[in-house]
Structure formats: C-alpha cells, structure tokens
Amino acid sequence: MTRQPGWADRAAGVLLGTAAGDALGAGYEFSYPGPDLPIGMIGGGPFDWAPGEWTDDTAMTLAVARVTATGADLTSTAGLDAVAAGFGEWFDSHPKDIGNQTRQVLGVRDGNAAAMTRTAQQVTGRKGGNGSLMRTAAVGLAYLDDGPGCARAAQMVGALTHDDERAVQACQLWSHAIGQAVRTGTFSGVRGYLDLVGGPVADFWTRRLDEAQSADPQSFSKNGWVVHALQTAWWAITNAGEQGNARHLAAALELAVRAGGDTDTTAAIAGALLGARWGASAVPAAWRRLLHGWPGMSARDLVRLGLLTARGGRDDQLGWPSAPRLRYEGCDTGREPVRHPHDDGVWLGGYDAAFGGDFDAVVSLCRMGAEPLVADHIEFWLVDDGWAANPNLSFVLNDAARTIRELRARGRTVLVHSVEGRSRTPSVAARYSRHLGGDPRDVLAAMPWADPNPQLWSVASGQDRRYAD
Ligand SMILES: [Mg+2]
Missing domain, CATH: 3.90.190.10 (Protein tyrosine phosphatase superfamily)
Structure with a gap:
C-alpha cells in the first residue's frame, strides 16, 4: 500500500478536518438551518461554545490520537489502556457535551480498557449511537500500511464505549476510507472497503451508501444513530458543490451542517474523510486560526499529532514536527527582509x-x-x-x-x-x-x-x- 505524493499534507488534514467540521457544526446542533442561512464557525448552540471551539467529537478523537502519535499499537493492552485513560481524563474535565452511551460507560470509571469494554457491553437499550464513529479518525491514520490492523483497532477502540454491530462496521469502513484517502487522495476506500469484506455487511452498507448519494437527508434524519450519521456525512461529501477541487472540503462540511440534527458530529465524521482526501492545506486559514479545545490544543497541535501518527510516532529528518526550532543546515536563512x-x-x-x-x-x-x-x-x-x-x-x-x-x-x-x-x-x-x-x-x-x-x-x-x- 504505497503512499502517493502529498500524503503528509493529507495525513495532517485528518484531525484538522475532524475539528473543523465539529467546530462548524457546534453552533447548529439539534437545529435544521435553512438553505439561506449562512453557515459559519460562530460558536453558540445549545452548549454555548466559543467560536472555533471543538466539542466531544474532536476531544475524544484526540484522546486516541495522543496515543497513536507515540507510535503505540491500539490493539495492544498498553495502547488500549492508554486510550481508556485518556477518555477518563477527558470525562474528568467535566465536558459540556457528552453522548448518552459514552456517559453511561465513562461514569463507571473502571480503570482499564478491558473493564471499560465490559461496561459498554452491559449498557441496555439502544446502543448504536454515533459516538464511536465520530472519534475513529486517528485509527485510520495509525494503520495506513496495515489493513487488518486498521480493522482490528477500529473494532477495539469503538467497543470501549459502543457495543453494537453496525457501530463497529461503520468505524471499520470509515477508518479504512480515511487511510485510503491519505494514501491515494481519493474517496475510493468507502466503496473499496465493502469490496474487501463482501457478504451481508457489504450488502447492507452498499444500500445505505446508495441511498445517501441519491436521496434527501430526511430519509436518514435520525443521525444520532451511527448508520444515519455515516449516511449524512456521505450525502454531504457526494452532493456538495466544488467536486474535484480543494474548496470541496468547506462546501461539504457546510452541507453536512445544513442536514441538521447532530450537526457537529456528522460534520466531524465528514471532516475526517474530507481532511484525509484534501489535506490540511484545504482547511481555510480563517477556520484554522479559530480552532481550539480540549486538552488545551489548537490547529497546529492537530497537525503535529496527525503527522506523528502517520509516521508511527517519529519525526522527519529535520526533527519536524516535534523539535522546538528547526535547523535548515546549508540554507541561507538569515536574509534581511x-x-x-x-x-x-x-x-x-x-x-x-x-x-x-x-x-x-x-x-x-x-x-x-x-x-x-x-x-x-x-x-x-x-x-x-x-x-x-x-x-x-x-x-x-x-x-x-x-x-x-x-x-x-x-x-x-x-x-x-x-x-x-x-x-x-x-x-x-x-x-x-x-x-x-x-x-x-x-x-x-x-x-x-x-x-x-x-x-x-x-x-x-x-x-x-x-x-x-
Ligand atoms: Mg459534539
């Protein structure tokens, strides 16, 4: 699985795209913006976010990304325990917004990943919330060159809080698609994953993706459910204008928000794949400058964690992105402006x-x-x-x-x-x-x-x- 030119930009775009969608949608959560309402990174919404502030979707994504940025294997006990600990740390920060299923599981505070997974299995009632799909971005990035590892990690990280067959499938599909987008700069991994797995899983999701591409979002409006959330994201990506150029990223995120409902989450899900396809360079500076949130991070931290994750925890030969100041040996860096x-x-x-x-x-x-x-x-x-x-x-x-x-x-x-x-x-x-x-x-x-x-x-x-x- 070779990485095509531009992969580093695209790797840097995954977490950035997630956060951009999240912060864009945060001000419109539970609403249905009409076609004439301008969509902006305005903050507000039911939880009174600051402009550019990201919510639980990105915060939980970063709890995973801080682990993958060290090069740790999410399918190892130590790696998964570190993710579980990160979820706990975020929960202890008293976040304004937290999904019902996630709250039930993290409220138990049982320490390690195995116990957290068991708690999630004991949740009763409807268990297919979108809360595991919304935070799967770093998984796709961490297993760029390892398809089976990506599927395993997506399952295990998802199951920490969401014990649901469709939620697991959605995380595996989207993580694969994100990896493929980083490698190749295409959206081909969405359908490509279904070709790989085949069988009833492929039949189910093929129908759902077809519906997403051709129908109105009212057909999949319960987007707190993981299946409708993925459909809303795919609807926005495939139906937005500006197809084929970098402006597609912002156009599709705005469209995801216009679908209404759980807008921060559907746009965060879309944003992970859009950032993987178009790269950090496609996220407008006006948005990047506003982005911030738990754990006290900004846009350049998202770029750093994304790059380190895609590089297995290592810097490049210049020491980038971790070194405090880079040394461009042999270059004339001191010219008077x-x-x-x-x-x-x-x-x-x-x-x-x-x-x-x-x-x-x-x-x-x-x-x-x-x-x-x-x-x-x-x-x-x-x-x-x-x-x-x-x-x-x-x-x-x-x-x-x-x-x-x-x-x-x-x-x-x-x-x-x-x-x-x-x-x-x-x-x-x-x-x-x-x-x-x-x-x-x-x-x-x-x-x-x-x-x-x-x-x-x-x-x-x-x-x-x-x-x-
Ligand atoms: Mg949220």
Missing part, C-alpha cells in the same frame, strides 16, 4: 526573521518548529516544488493572500517568509500583488535573489490560466 513592492506593511524574508519579534504577524510557508512565536503565527502548506507536490496550489496561494489582506486591514505588520525566501515567498507575494491589482513582476525586482520554482511562479503570477483563481 525587504518590503513588498505594493504594500509597505508587508515584509518578505527567510526563516530567521520569523523569530526576531519585529512583526505583528508571521505568515510561514515552510515547516516550522513546535516553539510558539511571539507574533500572531499563520502557517500555509506549500512544498518548494511544482504542481505534483502542491495539489491545492491555487487554493493555498489565494488563502495566504487573503489572510495577508485581512491582517493588513486590521493594521498589522506582516512578515511572509519561507526557508530562504527564494521561491515560495515571492510566489505568495506575487499572488498578493494580484489581489491588490499590482504587477506580480515587481516582486521579482524587489527581491533580486528570488528564484521561484517555475510552476509555482506561473500559477502564482497568473501566467498559467489552467489554474483558476
């Missing part, structure tokens, strides 16, 4: 300038260490290479340029930088020029050392019209 030719409140430079404290905001276009900056810090996922390494290139360039404009509208001074400021920095500066109506070629005159990747430059400067703005 220069002013943008069309906006003298925007500066263009290299890596070292990000740490000087001379700017209100820092827009980073390269890998950064874990150490927080003094300045307001916004990161964009750009690889110093061409189209193939940047599948969402035009989206990212526009998202960065828009973000710079918003910062400037609030009077902030902004540093835009990459490692050396030779390729990605002039490219984003060129896109910003176009947003301002200036000539992108002036950027190259202002930065005589610039030597942008020709593909980056042609898209950023608007020479390449195949890439819509």
Whole structure:
C-alpha cells in the first residue's frame, strides 16, 4: 500500500478536518438551518461554545490520537489502556457535551480498557449511537500500511464505549476510507472497503451508501444513530458543490451542517474523510486560526499529532514536527527582509526573521518548529516544488493572500517568509500583488535573489490560466 505524493499534507488534514467540521457544526446542533442561512464557525448552540471551539467529537478523537502519535499499537493492552485513560481524563474535565452511551460507560470509571469494554457491553437499550464513529479518525491514520490492523483497532477502540454491530462496521469502513484517502487522495476506500469484506455487511452498507448519494437527508434524519450519521456525512461529501477541487472540503462540511440534527458530529465524521482526501492545506486559514479545545490544543497541535501518527510516532529528518526550532543546515536563512513592492506593511524574508519579534504577524510557508512565536503565527502548506507536490496550489496561494489582506486591514505588520525566501515567498507575494491589482513582476525586482520554482511562479503570477483563481 504505497503512499502517493502529498500524503503528509493529507495525513495532517485528518484531525484538522475532524475539528473543523465539529467546530462548524457546534453552533447548529439539534437545529435544521435553512438553505439561506449562512453557515459559519460562530460558536453558540445549545452548549454555548466559543467560536472555533471543538466539542466531544474532536476531544475524544484526540484522546486516541495522543496515543497513536507515540507510535503505540491500539490493539495492544498498553495502547488500549492508554486510550481508556485518556477518555477518563477527558470525562474528568467535566465536558459540556457528552453522548448518552459514552456517559453511561465513562461514569463507571473502571480503570482499564478491558473493564471499560465490559461496561459498554452491559449498557441496555439502544446502543448504536454515533459516538464511536465520530472519534475513529486517528485509527485510520495509525494503520495506513496495515489493513487488518486498521480493522482490528477500529473494532477495539469503538467497543470501549459502543457495543453494537453496525457501530463497529461503520468505524471499520470509515477508518479504512480515511487511510485510503491519505494514501491515494481519493474517496475510493468507502466503496473499496465493502469490496474487501463482501457478504451481508457489504450488502447492507452498499444500500445505505446508495441511498445517501441519491436521496434527501430526511430519509436518514435520525443521525444520532451511527448508520444515519455515516449516511449524512456521505450525502454531504457526494452532493456538495466544488467536486474535484480543494474548496470541496468547506462546501461539504457546510452541507453536512445544513442536514441538521447532530450537526457537529456528522460534520466531524465528514471532516475526517474530507481532511484525509484534501489535506490540511484545504482547511481555510480563517477556520484554522479559530480552532481550539480540549486538552488545551489548537490547529497546529492537530497537525503535529496527525503527522506523528502517520509516521508511527517519529519525526522527519529535520526533527519536524516535534523539535522546538528547526535547523535548515546549508540554507541561507538569515536574509534581511525587504518590503513588498505594493504594500509597505508587508515584509518578505527567510526563516530567521520569523523569530526576531519585529512583526505583528508571521505568515510561514515552510515547516516550522513546535516553539510558539511571539507574533500572531499563520502557517500555509506549500512544498518548494511544482504542481505534483502542491495539489491545492491555487487554493493555498489565494488563502495566504487573503489572510495577508485581512491582517493588513486590521493594521498589522506582516512578515511572509519561507526557508530562504527564494521561491515560495515571492510566489505568495506575487499572488498578493494580484489581489491588490499590482504587477506580480515587481516582486521579482524587489527581491533580486528570488528564484521561484517555475510552476509555482506561473500559477502564482497568473501566467498559467489552467489554474483558476
Ligand atoms: Mg459534539
């Protein structure tokens, strides 16, 4: 099972997509927004969330992800016990919102995973809530190269609180699909999983997926039930506009919220798969900047945990994402920043300038260490290479340029930088020029050392019209 180019961006997008859907839906839980109501990350809702605050869906996902980010095996006693302990820690934080089944199980506080699983088996009444599916994202990410391990882990993590055949199947299907999306950048794992398992499980879910793609969400409106929750997520993914480009992620999350009901959960479920398909680079900066929640984390923590999980707990050769500050050996990182030719409140430079404290905001276009900056810090996922390494290139360039404009509208001074400021920095500066109506070629005159990747430059400067703005 090979990982196709861009897999790291997609791995980083899984938890981020979950949280984005969760926080988007949180303000609309139990409501049915009409087609004309704008959907925004506004907070509020029945539990009075702050704008961008994620809820139990992401919190429980992170209780799993903190374990997978160490490289631990979720199917081992130690791994599953660590997840159970994390659920307990979250429960003890007195969360505002907690599902009925989960509350019944975690309220018993029996210590380890085996006991928790037994407690879940003793729950009576309806047991097929969506509470295990909503937190399965990290499972798909942790077993990218191990299909049978993914299915086992999805079953075991789900069964900690949800002893239900359909809930287990849903977790296995979605975890597989998330892994396949990270590997290949497609949604093929949703149907592909059913081809793998066959039999009555495949028959059941094939009918449900067909219904989700073709029917109205009123046909599967009891989305507190795991089956209808998965159908609502798949309905939103397959029926949203912007199919085939990075804007699909936000469009599908908004549509999931419009379906109504358990909006934070259906959008979190959709978000895990959308983030896996489109990557962290497809999650708009305006959303990333707002995201926060238990256990005191923000968007860049989600990226870090996602990457570590997909890499079996290891950093890359630079020490990213765990090292406090990265050392770009052999690179000219110390260049003095220069002013943008069309906006003298925007500066263009290299890596070292990000740490000087001379700017209100820092827009980073390269890998950064874990150490927080003094300045307001916004990161964009750009690889110093061409189209193939940047599948969402035009989206990212526009998202960065828009973000710079918003910062400037609030009077902030902004540093835009990459490692050396030779390729990605002039490219984003060129896109910003176009947003301002200036000539992108002036950027190259202002930065005589610039030597942008020709593909980056042609898209950023608007020479390449195949890439819509
Ligand atoms: Mg929730």
